[in-house]
Amino acid sequence: MRCLTDSGKITTDIDSLRSEIRDKSVRVIDVRREDDYKQDHIPTAVNLPLANLLSDDSPESVLKLMNSMGIDNETSVVVYDDTFGALASRVAWTFEYLGHSDVTLLETTYSNWKSLELESDSKIPEIQPKEHTLNLQPNILATADYLQSAKERNDVILIDNRERLNFLEQHIPGAISLPYRTLATKDKILRPKDDMKRLLENRGITENSEIITYCGSVGTLSGLAYYALKSAGLSNTKLYVRSFKEWKNLQKPTEKQEDASYWDLSAE
Amino acid sequence: MTVSNLKQSRPDTAKPKINWSRVEEADNFAKTVKLYRQGKYDEDSFRRFRLQHGAYGTRMTGDYAMVRIKIPAGEIYPNQLEKISQLSEQFSIGSAHFSTRENIQLHWVVLEDVSEIFRGLTEVGLTSREACGNTIRNVMCSPLSGVCPDEEFDSTPYALATARFFLRNPMVQNLPRKFKFNFTCCEKHGMVRMVDVGLIPQIREVDGTTQRGFKIFLGGGLGNKSFVGYQLEEFTPEEDLVYTSMAVLRIFDRLGDRKNMARNRMRYLVNDMGWEKFQNLVLKERAIVRATQSVITQLEVIHTPNEIKRPIRITDESGTSITDGYARWLKTNTVKQKQANYRSIFITLEAGDITASQLNALADLIRDFSSEGKARFGFVQNVALRYVHEDDLPRLYSNLLESGLAKSGALTMTAPIGCSGTTSCNLALTNSHRLAKEIQRKLLELKFDEDDDLSDSSIKISGCPNSCGQHGIATIGFFGGGGRVGKDMYANYQMSLGGRSDGDTMLGLTCLRVPAKRVIPVILKIIEIFKQNKKSDDTLQSWIHRVVNNNEDTEIKSINDIKKVLEPLTIPPTKEEDPDFYLDYGDDTSYHTKTGKGECAA
Numbered sequence: 111m112r113c114l115t116d117s118g119k120i121t122t123d124i125d126s127l128r129s130e131i132r133d134k135s136v137r138v139i140d141v142r143r144e145d146d147y148k149q150d151h152i153p154t155a156v157n158l159p160l161a162n163l164l165s166d167d168s169p170e171s172v173l174k175l176m177n178s179m180g181i182d183n184e185t186s187v188v189v190y191d192d193t194f195g196a197l198a199s200r201v202a203w204t205f206e207y208l209g210h211s212d213v214t215l216l217e218t219t220y221s222n223w224k225s226l227e228l229e230s231d232s233k234i235p236e237i238q239p240k241e242h243t244l245n246l247q248p249n250i251l252a253t254a255d256y257l258q259s260a261k262e263r264n265d266v267i268l269i270d271n272r273e274r275l276n277f278l279e280q281h282i283p284g285a286i287s288l289p290y291r292t293l294a295t296k297d298k299i300l301r302p303k304d305d306m307k308r309l310l311e312n313r314g315i316t317e318n319s320e321i322i323t324y325c326g327s328v329g330t331l332s333g334l335a336y337y338a339l340k341s342a343g344l345s346n347t348k349l350y351v352r353s354f355k356e357w358k359n360l361q362k363p364t365e366k367q368e369d370a371s372y373w374d375l376s377a378e
Numbered sequence: 379m380t381v382s383n384l385k386q387s388r389p390d391t392a393k394p395k396i397n398w399s400r401v402e403e404a405d406n407f408a409k410t411v412k413l414y415r416q417g418k419y420d421e422d423s424f425r426r427f428r429l430q431h432g433a434y435g436t437r438m439t440g441d442y443a444m445v446r447i448k449i450p451a452g453e454i455y456p457n458q459l460e461k462i463s464q465l466s467e468q469f470s471i472g473s474a475h476f477s478t479r480e481n482i483q484l485h486w487v488v489l490e491d492v493s494e495i496f497r498g499l500t501e502v503g504l505t506s507r508e509a510c511g512n513t514i515r516n517v518m519c520s521p522l523s524g525v526c527p528d529e530e531f532d533s534t535p536y537a538l539a540t541a542r543f544f545l546r547n548p549m550v551q552n553l554p555r556k557f558k559f560n561f562t563c564c565e566k567h568g569m570v571r572m573v574d575v576g577l578i579p580q581i582r583e584v585d586g587t588t589q590r591g592f593k594i595f596l597g598g599g600l601g602n603k604s605f606v607g608y609q610l611e612e613f614t615p616e617e618d619l620v621y622t623s624m625a626v627l628r629i630f631d632r633l634g635d636r637k638n639m640a641r642n643r644m645r646y647l648v649n650d651m652g653w654e655k656f657q658n659l660v661l662k663e664r665a666i667v668r669a670t671q672s673v674i675t676q677l678e679v680i681h682t683p684n685e686i687k688r689p690i691r692i693t694d695e696s697g698t699s700i701t702d703g704y705a706r707w708l709k710t711n712t713v714k715q716k717q718a719n720y721r722s723i724f725i726t727l728e729a730g731d732i733t734a735s736q737l738n739a740l741a742d743l744i745r746d747f748s749s750e751g752k753a754r755f756g757f758v759q760n761v762a763l764r765y766v767h768e769d770d771l772p773r774l775y776s777n778l779l780e781s782g783l784a785k786s787g788a789l790t791m792t793a794p795i796g797c798s799g800t801t802s803c804n805l806a807l808t809n810s811h812r813l814a815k816e817i818q819r820k821l822l823e824l825k826f827d828e829d830d831d832l833s834d835s836s837i838k839i840s841g842c843p844n845s846c847g848q849h850g851i852a853t854i855g856f857f858g859g860g861g862r863v864g865k866d867m868y869a870n871y872q873m874s875l876g877g878r879s880d881g882d883t884m885l886g887l888t889c890l891r892v893p894a895k896r897v898i899p900v901i902l903k904i905i906e907i908f909k910q911n912k913k914s915d916d917t918l919q920s921w922i923h924r925v926v927n928n929n930e931d932t933e934i935k936s937i938n939d940i941k942k943v944l945e946p947l948t949i950p951p952t953k954e955e956d957p958d959f960y961l962d963y964g965d966d967t968s969y970h971t972k973t974g975k976g977e978c979a980a
Contacts, residue, residue, distance in 0.1 A: 273467075274471045275471045278471075289468065296464065309491075309494055313488070313490045314415075367439065
């Protein structure tokens with residue numbers, strides 16, 4: 111099995127994707143809503159609205175979805191969305207978790223693809239189902255229990271990828287704030303590698319640590335961060351996929367920035 | 379070429395003329411933060427370094443900073459606004475804050491991310507260098523300079539040249555205290571007597587030739603103790619501008635108090651020494667400076683005129699229907715320029731707050747409506763689009779409405795100033811920021827912006843005695859403190875009346891203490907007694923001016939008489955009667971005063 115992500119490839123650039131589509135050597139997945147997909151999409155793309163995946167993201171169920179999209183262990187997969195890469199990241203991470211490592215993110219969003227006037231169509235491709243094996247990768251998943259014990263360790267960095275205001279109001283104790291917006295540039299879903307490395311190094315996020323990312327509820331923003339970290343060579347990263355929503359529901363401790371009514375500065 | 383390079387961006391009508399930034403300062407800052415975290419840089423030196431680069435501390439935490447971006451002369455370009463928008467989403471709280479000194483601030487920035495903001499700013503030529511610390515702060519200029527019907531000439535190029543001359547200049551890297559320059563257009567638009575150096579452009583005829591120069595005011599300033607500045611001489615010719623500035627700075631550097639942080643602004647030096655002595659020293663020092671320059675030092679004043687070009691309509695839906703509220707907005711937010719057919723339009727922001735998406739919208743509006751292709755920050759946490767053709771005003775108004783930037787009353791008393799207060803400042807005692815918003819909402823609801831009697835008055839609020847909200851020059855000014863009933867505390871403001879910053883500059887006189895939750899009723903009561911006692915051509919400002927100077931002949935003769943009328947409104951209820959009284963605005967827990975160490979004087 112090829113391991114592109116392990117070799118450091120996190121995103122697929124526009125030009126490469128266009129030639130892979132011409133060569134029919136890629137399965138493109140569009141993670142937008144069905145209506146949007148039906149209007150137009152990148153040629154040959156199949157639709158997997160994130161909600162469909164989240165409605166039951168048990169490994170067995172996701173495996174069925176993969177099979178129905180014609181993905182086997184050898185298929186090269188590129189995922190895109192129109193939500194700065196966060197939804198695409200959640201899908202890519204799930205595939206990776208199931209043992210499919212040849213999955214990358216399109217470097218840009220569908221809006222940007224359209225604004226560049228690149229090809230799109232409304233054809234829905236016919237797919238031959240395939241068989242993917244299940245090879246779970248628990249090393250990239252953090253559960254609440256795992257997080258609770260891991261975060262006491264010195265070599266673990268917990269990253270909150272929600273917006274700064276959400277973080278100030280409430281977060282998991284010990285987390286540091288790295289808002290998802292920080293990860294992108296104006297037209298790419300992730301910063302260039304050197305840029306990202308410098309930013310993370312400044313924050314003391316280095317490869318000597320195990321990193322766990324989380325966000326608000328379903329692991330999308332933190333999914334993007336998971337790939338951002340990998341793109342900078344930080345591969346010892348786990349996604350706390352159930353994120354802050356579960357943490358609060360479990361009534362685990364939270365912390366806030368005291369003595370300031372910072373929310374009043376957020377121009378409402 | 380790859381497809382990614384093909385994307386067409388919207389052409390900018392104007393690009394910044396001056397690059398204020400230096401990318402190596404970003405690297406250096408990042409490196410220094412690391413050394414500091416490793417304990418290799420002591421606390422005090424690091425703080426000085428951080429402030430010199432424009433990163434201020436944040437309330438009760440060392441992990442966050444506020445980055446104060448300087449906008450010299452208040453001139454800002456669309457691409458710069460877009461960059462600040464992006465940086466606010468990446469590293470701050472998705473909004474930015476306009477200060478009263480033509481800075482724009484990003485709050486709650488992780489200290490380790492500050493260098494990334496610097497890096498982003500270099501892409502658009504902006505800097506926060508020397509926005510804090512004991513150096514020359516942002517050089518201000520009136521938002522109407524260049525378009526004001528009453529000005530003798532446009533002082534903007536001189537403000538920019540002064541900013542450029544002193545930025546990173548070794549002679550101002552370690553002054554006894556911060557130092558501020560304000561350029562203006564005319565007496566009425568003011569603010570020159572409330573600052574270390576204030577300048578009004580002036581033209582003189584000498585033997586049939588006209589000569590440019592300035593009226594220079596020295597030694598004014600607002601703060602814990604405020605002073606009104608003195609005029610140095612009748613006329614200072616333009617070539618003496620730089621020598622005069624240098625002379626004043628050299629005297630301040632040499633004689634300013636470096637020990638007593640509480641009184642080391644230049645205004646104290648002037649006050650202690652006496653104006654005449656100080657004036658003499660400046661004139662002598664100027665002669666020395668002039669005589670000892672090894673080369674002729676002059677400011678690099680860029681006189682190339684700005685290109686004025688009305689933006690081309692791509693889709694011209696002529697005959698835009700006049701929206702509700704347009705007349706009100708036109709009256710209270712726009713002024714005619716000296717250039718025929720053009721107006722300057724002012725955007726008021728609640729206590730200076732603007733969201734990331736509004737910053738982007740503002741950039742588009744400049745491109746689409748301003749014939750000079752840039753905007754100007756104002757003195758009161760606002761921003762002006764100038765050179766808007768009168769025919770374009772209705773369309774501009776409906777665009778402003780869409781972005782939530784069309785609030786009326788920008789040029790009236792209904793647009794109060796509020797510093798950031800307890801929302802982020804270490805020194806603040808009250809949430810002045812939120813109070814300013816509450817007042818604005820209330821006064822607009824009452825349509826006071828349409829009342830001509832109130833248009834030349836102002837309300838300004840500071841969260842502590844230190845005057846960042848400029849309460850001393852407000853018609854009705856407030857600064858925050860704590861009040862107490864038994865062991866229960868409440869947010870309380872000291873109110874002053876009659877302050878102004880125009881040709882009749884004076885500091886407001888103390889009236890009485892007003893609990894935060896009684897400030898709005900008190901303002902309304904003042905307006906009510908004004909209406910009962912005014913003469914037919916009075917404005918609130920002119921009436922209060924007479925009262926505080928004891929020149930009024932009706933039943934309200936003095937500030938004491940006003941105090942008597944207001945006092946019943948300020949009596950604290952018990953906590954049982956009115957628990958809300960004991961909460962500050964924007965807070966749902968019992969009020970208590972809590973401050974950290976200030977850095978203004980660091």
